[in-house]
Amino acid sequence: MAQHVLVTGGAGYIGSHACKALKAAGYVPVTFDSLVTGWEQAVKFGPFERGELADRARLDEVFAKWQPVAVMHFAALSQVGEAMKEPGKYWRGNVGASLVLIEAAVAAGCLDFVFSSTCATYGDHDGVMLDEDTPQTPLNSYGASKRAIEDMLKDFGAAHGLRSVIFRYFNVAGADPEAEVGEFHQPETHLIPLMLDAIEGKRAALTVFGTDYPTPDGTCIRDYVHVMDLVDAHVLGLKWLEAGKGSRVFCLGTGRGFSVREVIDHSRAVTNREVPIVLGDRRAGDAVKLVSGSERAIAELGWQPARSTLAQMIGDAWKWQQSGHYDR
């Protein structure tokens, strides 16, 4: 019988792509999502259970019904700007809710746990190449909340035998090349979809957040990873846990950084259209440069981020963006 995997946030951007990858790998992804930021139309690859993570009784019901072999935990609040203004929302919505989920998983005997963490747990490190051993000194409550959940997983590992694979993502971009699912946040805050909206005239212009950073062209540098490569790593992480290899942290980046201006230049080349831009102030909470080596994921998981070129990420996002959107 096919094995079920509980995917929190399975109706969101990364979670929906993970469901597609899980199904392709022979699992049944069971989406658990509140639909506060997710989209029911994105649940295409397995059953859907609507619920709030903070609702322990609902979680217990879902664990009992599907008997999942593992949890992939994507559901989270993830906007740096909002986190700067409303830290309580992040501590409650990310840390508090994840505690309920982790306790429910342990109680159900579901002890393999794949967690979606972030390079925002690192903070600023003067542009050095980040890796799994770099100290985590987050600049905002979003990063702090994710670091706290990482700590929680370690404690539950020591006390209750929970086995976790923690992925620290760099900048996730692109979409399913078949455009069955894609990126659609409301409100949208991410560079590439906002830029494509500006190209299409759906918004007047893209604002470049800061042009006086200590980088060659003055704009922030990020390491962009294709969402399909990212979710492939999650399936490999699940197999790692199934093989009994134990808890491990992996960075998922490409080792190459691109500035905001470089991303804009690539978009011009991919879409053959001009990008209307406005030069703006720095955005609070932004690190200058976040780039990661991914040697560990490549060597230990056999991860191959083959699709993570800017041209492919922007091309797939562009195709998705033109194929329509979810709707409530």
Ligand code: UDP
């Ligand atoms: N950015 C920008 N204008 C926007 C949105 C983002 O200049 O409208 C910049 C942002 O300051 C950062 C990079 O693009 O340097 C990537 O931001 P995004 O929000 O996509 O991801 P983050 O790095 O915050 O996870």
